[in-house]
Amino acid sequence: MxxxxxxxxxxxxxxxxxxxxxxxxxxxxxxxxxxxxxxxxxxxxxxxxxxxxxxxxxxxxxxxxxxxxxxxxxxxxxxxxxxxxxxxxxxxxxxxxxxxxxxxxxxxxxxxxxxxxxxxxxxxxxxxxxxxxxxxKWEVLSGLRDLTVLNSTDSEFRGYAKDRYTTLEETDDRVLATSVTAVWRHADGDGRPEPDWDLSYERARGHLLGAFAGTYSRSLQQTLYRMGASVIDNLDGIDEIRLSLPNRHHVPVDLEPFGIENDTAEGAVYVAVDRPYGLIEATVLRAGAEPRIPVDPTR
Amino acid sequence: MxxxxxxxxxxxxxxxxxxxxxxxxxxxxxxxxxxxxxxxxxxxxxxxxxxxxxxxxxxxxxxxxxxxxxxxxxxxxxxxxxxxxxxxxxxxxxxxxxxxxxxxxxxxxxxxxxxxxxxxxxxxxxxxxxxxxxxxKWEVLSGLRDLTVLNSTDSEFRGYAKDRYTTLEETDDRVLATSVTAVWRHADGDGRPEPDWDLSYERARGHLLGAFAGTYSRSLQQTLYRMGASVIDNLDGIDEIRLSLPNRHHVPVDLEPFGIENDTAEGAVYVAVDRPYGLIEATVLRAGAEPRIPVDPTR
Amino acid sequence: MxxxxxxxxxxxxxxxxxxxxxxxxxxxxxxxxxxxxxxxxxxxxxxxxxxxxxxxxxxxxxxxxxxxxxxxxxxxxxxxxxxxxxxxxxxxxxxxxxxxxxxxxxxxxxxxxxxxxxxxxxxxxxxxxxxxxxxxKWEVLSGLRDLTVLNSTDSEFRGYAKDRYTTLEETDDRVLATSVTAVWRHADGDGRPEPDWDLSYERARGHLLGAFAGTYSRSLQQTLYRMGASVIDNLDGIDEIRLSLPNRHHVPVDLEPFGIENDTAEGAVYVAVDRPYGLIEATVLRAGAEPRIPVDPTR
Amino acid sequence: MxxxxxxxxxxxxxxxxxxxxxxxxxxxxxxxxxxxxxxxxxxxxxxxxxxxxxxxxxxxxxxxxxxxxxxxxxxxxxxxxxxxxxxxxxxxxxxxxxxxxxxxxxxxxxxxxxxxxxxxxxxxxxxxxxxxxxxxKWEVLSGLRDLTVLNSTDSEFRGYAKDRYTTLEETDDRVLATSVTAVWRHADGDGRPEPDWDLSYERARGHLLGAFAGTYSRSLQQTLYRMGASVIDNLDGIDEIRLSLPNRHHVPVDLEPFGIENDTAEGAVYVAVDRPYGLIEATVLRAGAEPRIPVDPTR
Structure with a gap:
């Protein structure tokens, strides 16, 4: 054959x-x-x-x-x-x-x-x-998608690598927005009582939101790691989490041609860009845990 | 030419x-x-x-x-x-x-x-x-879309017309669900102070939800009318409202072949059907007001 | 009441x-x-x-x-x-x-x-x-949607009105792309045999494509009119057509920072922009015909 | 840490x-x-x-x-x-x-x-x-999605396993429709000239269509295997293909209540069902080849 x-x-x-x-x-x-x-x-x-x-x-x-x-x-x-x-x-x-x-x-x-x-x-x-x-053997992965969040300050992007094709300017104050997809893995249940799944979900969600909001961000990668670590640090039964964070770019509009200052102390106007978008993905593990959440090959 | x-x-x-x-x-x-x-x-x-x-x-x-x-x-x-x-x-x-x-x-x-x-x-x-x-002249239409609501009881559908092609059975207790699209027209502003648009919106939304939840429904048409009338009765500045209500059918599953009773006193399981769907549309007017919200010709 | x-x-x-x-x-x-x-x-x-x-x-x-x-x-x-x-x-x-x-x-x-x-x-x-x-009375409207077409030359956009907020530069050679939505109205059938609907459709579609491709375009409005007129001029039974043409902008990429010339005699690279988009809509009528295709109020 | x-x-x-x-x-x-x-x-x-x-x-x-x-x-x-x-x-x-x-x-x-x-x-x-x-090392995967195909006969579904929850009736003549997602892997290029990618694509597509149309189908699984095998048998440079075939169910309408016979020698009317859908996925390999196309964990 x-x-x-x-x-x-x-x-x-x-x-x-x-x-x-x-x-x-x-x-x-x-x-x-x-x-x-x-x-x-x-x-x-x-x-x-x-x-x-x-x-x-x-x-x-x-x-x-x-x-x-x-x-x-x-x-x-x-x-x-x-x-x-x-x-x-x-x-x-x-x-x-x-x-x-x-x-x-x-x-x-x-x-x-x-x-x-x-x-x-x-x-x-x-x-x-x-x-x-x-x-x-059992494997239980909980998660969420389409949790869209935005910080209007406390985000910078500087000190990055540059090459011939780099035109982006560094910034020390930008809008950081993403639509969170997260999948987290529950530790094996051997001898351990089954968690209250709904409570566990609400707590994980809360830590994702809290870490996103509470992190002064030097990059979306750093924010991602803090979000994942916050879930693992606070929830005993979760050993691994994989996060996929599209960078929903908000670009300040250039209003100079019209004699208007954008991005003043009072506020600014942004274009919310659909495509393309940055896409940051990583797994965060409890130290010593084995990575078992598969990487999505279609992304 | x-x-x-x-x-x-x-x-x-x-x-x-x-x-x-x-x-x-x-x-x-x-x-x-x-x-x-x-x-x-x-x-x-x-x-x-x-x-x-x-x-x-x-x-x-x-x-x-x-x-x-x-x-x-x-x-x-x-x-x-x-x-x-x-x-x-x-x-x-x-x-x-x-x-x-x-x-x-x-x-x-x-x-x-x-x-x-x-x-x-x-x-x-x-x-x-x-x-x-x-x-x-000004015309200001406010509205909303994708307000998805569901009553799990207090809805019946009986006494309808029947012909050769009718197979639907009457029911005195069904799930009623819809995804509200509404457009309402503000009365002309002559001499009248401009409304607080955000407050007006929240109040209209509240009356739509309240009337949906509070109506014992004999048909989605009746519920629609009550929703529209509730907005007009409670908000002075609104003279006309047009509602478009898809009937998001929830069909009880037939579990009899498996010896399981569905729709018991404790609860029931439903298929949420995507397509096709009933679509009920109507305008409700303050008595004496002229209809000015156009009918969408694409529906 | x-x-x-x-x-x-x-x-x-x-x-x-x-x-x-x-x-x-x-x-x-x-x-x-x-x-x-x-x-x-x-x-x-x-x-x-x-x-x-x-x-x-x-x-x-x-x-x-x-x-x-x-x-x-x-x-x-x-x-x-x-x-x-x-x-x-x-x-x-x-x-x-x-x-x-x-x-x-x-x-x-x-x-x-x-x-x-x-x-x-x-x-x-x-x-x-x-x-x-x-x-x-009968009214029969035929039509199509999502007919996406592109001319890679023979399109300019010049001589337009300018105000304080105008930054767009004139061009004498641009990509013109749109996704056609068209609705056309068949004349009343009194005494006239019912058309061969499938043949009529294919002919109307052909004239839309032909006029799009064959028009040297000074604006999408002009192209729209020629497309509509071509259908009416060539199909006896059609008295009115309404066209809705989003301007699917294709913007040449600025490659100057990289020392690369875009838009050479050999070709060019464009960003296909999703949003926002221009939207041109108009009705074309046989001279003397009454407009009866309703204007979509949601656009 | x-x-x-x-x-x-x-x-x-x-x-x-x-x-x-x-x-x-x-x-x-x-x-x-x-x-x-x-x-x-x-x-x-x-x-x-x-x-x-x-x-x-x-x-x-x-x-x-x-x-x-x-x-x-x-x-x-x-x-x-x-x-x-x-x-x-x-x-x-x-x-x-x-x-x-x-x-x-x-x-x-x-x-x-x-x-x-x-x-x-x-x-x-x-x-x-x-x-x-x-x-x-290089890995090149070619493929396609949204290739929607339908056979209006030469498909049966019989002899399947049954349990307490089985109500489906066997059929020896059904509509078989699917929307093909396929990914195929090109053999390593060592010493081999790089293929004409466009020609290779058109040939793979042709074999997928040909095998779908030409297979008398006892199950969508069987059709899937024939489609994959046809690509590998006919294209030297392809060692592995993964197919994902949703079963786009077409259910004959029950017209008996109206005294109308559906599914006659002249034809029949079907409901094209959106959801749920069967989903058949498999990899077909050249004998001896190593499977390297990853399985999508999100399906």
Whole structure:
């Protein structure tokens, strides 16, 4: 045979699920997009088209909905653990399951009276969870994307390398803005109680925001490192975090041709540039921890 | 001549502008996308290519940035008024100017210490403003889009018309969700002080949310009307509002094949459907007011 | 009553439909997104929540699919006519129906052998149709969007108005690029055979492309007019066309700091700018025709 | 130190570049989005904020534009090789460079007369290239995304595994549609002339299309394998290919409630479903070749 099959996997992506729980007149809402990826003894589907070991992706979808009603959605991570365990333990040809979840936040609409069943989508960042299980070992990655932040001062960019193609001027006071994508890895749970995933998430988010706001920045790289270190220093159960920070450039407008001074003590006007953008990515580890969050090859 | 020119206009679209104001250590941030549309005595540009009456769109962009620094951005509506007046009064061939603004909200990141220059994009709905001026008359439309709301009960849909193609079953308890687009028109300002645009916006938004949450809904049409009426009833200066409400269908999953009861007293699981979606649109008017918000022909 | 209902309508949007026709081993494919909008005697749904005159939007969806199978999809316009007639003539409370259709083009994949059932999405522009019927009068608007075109020469921009905020330099050779949105109106069909909609579309598209490519352009306004006039001059049944042309700016890069000459006789390098963009919009009419294509108020 | 830095990289993303070459009256056009990622001795930027080893991302952007004018854009891959070599060889702290390129295709607009400077964006799939260089070894990955294809017959799905949550019915004639993302790896160039990248691309694309159209499919997995094998079997210089195939479900509409038979010998009507979708991913290797295309961890 001139060709052979390498790594293969399959699944169902972007299963949109809303779970509403009624606690008397007070309702609760979980809003998720769930993706399931399975791999194992499935080579024959590729070689001969035999589907004997392939559970239809339609069944994966049904399972997600059924589990949501039977077991509830305790948290993104907790729901992912339920699903990953099910697929690996219930089907022999499935050797490995990965569940990815995006969660969209909603706030309550304050209403007079006793009922509490009205919500407005908060629009804050998207929470993410990635759970992997191979029958023996678990890996739980929590994270977020689209957390857009901006410091209007306390950021400089100086002392950088220069070559023939460098025209950028140094600055000791610039706007620093980024849209945070972060993925953090929870330490193995051996003997340790499972964390309160929602609390852990809110704390990690808080440390990311706090470190971004509190760092006097000499570069976005430095800010990134402080953000990652802040999460690891403050959250025992997190050993590794990977951050991807696009530099959302805000360029002061040149108003000199119009006899107008920009960037005065009172303020300034900036162009918010869409493309291109700098992109800073790094992993921060607890000293001694092994790096296991994969680097995204598409960036 | 076999052909002739009809309605024509030109402008610059999506000028991204961030204005930062420094009040000592406390900074303030306005984040806008501004579009300017001019019309008037410009037919010759089309017929012969003479640009004598055409101010370049690049100049429109420069003007927006220059005005933001010179005059500040008091509010989306206030900034639009400044710009529209400028273009109509400073250039004879410009007979009519329209300025459209989208504003993106940011929250402060709470930080210890005295400084306040860190922000996180709130992700809540986008605020909109459309200001038109023809040299004599003003029209100011405020609004919003992407305000996504959901009631998990107190919504039914019954007693509707049926024909050969009707399969939908009646329900007395469904999820009602929509993503509000609203545009409201301020009464003419003759003799009346200009409103506090930001306060007016927050109040209109609050009434939209309150009426959505507080209405026991027999149809999305009814909810729409109550939302619009609530704004007009409570805000003196608003005479007309147009609402566009996609029905973001949440369909209970059929779990019967798996022996699982969905939609119990404790809760239920729903598919959040992307497409297709119902789309309900209507104008609500103060009694006696003239309808002037145009109907969007593309929907 | 302090408030009253103005213009109102409802419908189902973005019904995704693929129709495959089998002609022996040769298959044909139509790929559409259909939206239906109805209006008429529906005020009560807003005032009291009575749905007696409201056909569910779910029924509109069912009808679209059923008609596609029963009657086929002769063309986007033809299908829209079938649907609009049905809704207005079959339901007394429906006084007016509008059907909007987007059509996505596919090419055949050339295959050896007799079968012809493999397709690749062409990715060319999206074809659009808007059909309106009020029980007596028809209006058929055909069109397209996302037809992106570029001339690498034969475009200048000079002799324009200048003011305090003008910094743009005149040029006698620039790149001219735009992404065409066009809507054209077919003359009333009284006594005239219904056109071959597909042929009419291809001819209109061809004239738009030909006029864009063939015009030595002094401004995008001039190019717009020539494009519109070319359609009307060459297609008897079209009385009016509205064009919306964003100016997709291509700015020569300043390479002087690196001692490199840009824009030589051999070629040049440009930044393709996303935002902001100029936006030129106009209607071209057959002399004597009445303008009936509405101006989009959201631009 | 409680934390340490793991893998880190930085760069400039989505540099939009159009290069026009003039060959007398005949012009040629290349339309690219280029991203550059560098890594090496940059830890200090993270720890202390020292930027001494960091070339600004603004300089990366300038370099891309300067190279495009100085050296031209022979092909996506060839341009990436030029850039990657430059960054690694010209800056000691840069140990590794990766260049990712997206290329957008344009067709000529046929025009009478001698000139040939008018283009229409073809909208076909996006061509991709990823070039990596560490000073010694090269890796060149070519590919494409958004190649959307459909077979209207010759696809079945039967004999699959079933469990408690399986409701899908077997079918021996279904629509099979997908939107191909493919990345293929070129064998090391030692002693071998560099391929004609454009020709290689067109041939790979042709084999992907041909194998998709020509395979009687028992599963999308089988089709995927045939597509990959066809590329490797027919193109000497390609040793590995990774395919990611979303199953774009086309579900026959149930028209029975309306007394209409769907799916007759003459044809059928389908719902084109957006979400969720099956997602089949696999690598196909030349026998004996080492797998080196990384698996995307975000899917």
């Amino acid at each position: 001139a060709t052979t099959l390498g790594h293969h996997q399959y699944g169902k992506a972007e299963i949109r699920l809303v779970r509403i729980t009624r606690d008397g007149d007070t309702h609760h809402l979980k809003d998720l997009a769930v993706s399931v990826v399975l791999s194992g003894d499935m080579a024959e589907a590729h070689y001969s088209g035999s589907n004997a070991n392939v559970l239809p992706t339609d069944t994966l979808k049904n399972t997600v909905y059924a589990f949501a009603q039977e077991h509830g959605v305790p948290s993104a991570e907790g729901f992912g653990i339920l699903l990953a365990r099910h697929f690996v333990t219930s089907r022999a040809p499935v050797h490995h399951a990965r569940v990815r979840i995006e969660e969209y936040a909603w706030d309550r609409i304050a209403t007079p009276g006793r009922g509490a069943h009205s919500f407005v989508r908060s629009g804050r960042e998207v929470r993410t969870a990635r759970v992997a299980f191979d029958g023996r | 076999a052909t002739t020119l009809g309605h024509h206009q030109y402008g610059k679209a999506e000028i991204r502008l961030v204005r930062i104001t420094r009040d000592g250590d406390t900074h303030h941030l306005k984040d806008l996308a501004v579009s300017v549309v001019l019309s008037g005595d410009m037919a010759e540009a089309h017929y012969s290519g003479s640009n004598a009456n055409v101010l370049p769109t690049d100049t429109l962009k420069n003007t927006v940035y220059a005005f933001a620094q010179e005059h500040g951005v008091p509010s989306a509506e206030g900034f639009g008024i400044l710009l529209a007046r400028h273009f109509v009064t400073s250039r004879a061939p410009v007979h009519h100017a329209r300025v459209r603004i989208e504003e993106y909200a940011w929250d402060r990141i709470a930080t210890p210490g005295r400084g306040a220059h860190s922000f996180v994009r709130s992700g809540r709905e986008v605020r909109t403003a459309r200001v038109a001026f023809d040299g004599r | 302090a408030t009253t209902l103005g213009h109102h309508q409802y419908g189902k949007a973005e019904i995704r439909l693929v129709r495959i026709t089998r002609d022996g081993d040769t298959h044909h494919l139509k790929d559409l997104a259909v939206s239906v909008v109805l209006s008429g005697d529906m005020a009560e749904a807003h005032y009291s929540g009575s749905n007696a005159n409201v056909l569910p939007t779910d029924t509109l969806k069912n009808t679209v699919y059923a008609f596609a199978q029963e009657h086929g999809v002769p063309s986007a316009e033809g299908f829209g006519i079938l649907l609009a007639r049905h809704f207005v003539t079959s339901r007394a409370p429906v006084h007016h129906a509008r059907v909007r259709i987007e059509e996505y083009a596919w090419d055949r994949i050339a295959t050896p052998g007799r079968g012809a059932h493999s397709f690749v999405r062409s990715g060319r522009e999206v074809r659009t149709a808007r059909v309106a019927f009020d029980g007596r | 409680a934390t340490t830095l793991g893998h880190h990289q930085y760069g400039k993303a989505e540099i939009r570049l159009v290069r026009i070459t003039r060959d007398g009256d005949t012009h040629h056009l290349k339309d690219l989005a280029v991203s550059v990622v560098l890594s090496g001795d940059m830890a200090e930027a993270h720890y202390s904020g020292s930027n001494a080893n960091v070339l600004p991302t603004d300089t990366l952007k300038n370099t891309v534009y300067a190279f495009a004018q100085e050296h031209g854009v022979p092909s996506a891959e060839g341009f990436g090789i030029l850039l990657a070599r430059h960054f690694v060889t010209s800056r000691a702290p840069v140990h590794h460079a990766r260049v990712r390129i997206e290329e957008y295709a344009w067709d000529r607009i046929a025009t009478p007369g001698r000139g040939a400077h008018s283009f229409v964006r073809s909208g076909r799939e996006v061509r991709t290239a990823r070039v990596a260089f560490d000073g010694r």
